[in-house]
Amino acid sequence: MIKKIVLGKANSAYIQLLRYFFAGGIAFVVDVLILYLLTEYAHVHYLLSSIAGFSAGLVITYLMSIFWVFDEKSKDNKFIELTIFIIIGTIGMGLTSFFMWLFTSILLLHYLFSKILTTTIVFVWNFLAKKQILFTKKD
Numbered sequence: 391m392i393k394k395i396v397l398g399k400a401n402s403a404y405i406q407l408l409r410y411f412f413a414g415g416i417a418f419v420v421d422v423l424i425l426y427l428l429t430e431y432a433h434v435h436y437l438l439s440s441i442a443g444f445s446a447g448l449v450i451t452y453l454m455s456i457f458w459v460f461d462e463k464s465k466d467n468k469f470i471e472l473t474i475f476i477i478i479g480t481i482g483m484g485l486t487s488f489f490m491w492l493f494t495s496i497l498l499l500h501y502l503f504s505k506i507l508t509t510t511i512v513f514v515w516n517f518l519a520k521k522q523i524l525f526t527k528k529d
Contacts, residue, residue, distance in 0.1 A: 399461050403521070406459055410517050413454035417447035418509055425505060436501040440490050441483060448479040451516070460525035471524060478519045482512050 398405070424443035428434040434442075452475050486508055493504035 401461055406521065406525075407517065409459040410451075410455070410520075413451050413459055414447075414513055414516075416454070417450040420450060421447035421509070422502070422505055426502065429501065436494060437487055437490060440486060440501075440505065444483050444486050448482070452479075455520060455525070460521070474524055475520070478516065478523065481519070482516050485512050485515060 421443035424446055425436070425439045428439035428442055429436045432439075452472075455475075456471070489508040489511055490501065490504050493499045493507055494501045497504075499507075
């Protein structure tokens with residue numbers, strides 16, 4: 391079963407979700423590391439650090455999505471695919487900025503705890519949008 395999940399075709403939503411969760415986990419670690427390092431050591435405002443981390447995570451999830459997570463593609467043109475991916479990511483970045491601000495500045499949660507809550511929300515948006523718009527073959 392593990393071999394099928396890791397190496398087999400990603401032709402079921404279950405396998406895609408597991409792979410996306412793994413890819414998202416890698417992206418999350420990079421994202422949080424950048425957020426933490428920029429905020430704590432470079433003294434960059436947490437919202438700007440969050441955007442930098444999110445952007446790095448976006449690149450990771452894009453590459454893993456096209457090469458490993460999803461088999462089906464709805465777009466044959468790579469430029470269009472990348473453009474839509476960036477649009478989805480930009481919406482995700484907007485959601486990230488909004489929820490980081492809400493949880494940290496309004497609800498006064500620590501920015502790293504806010505990041506965990508925010509990532510959970512944005513993860514759902516990103517997976518569903520990418521699956522429906524980019525990685526489902528249209529007839």
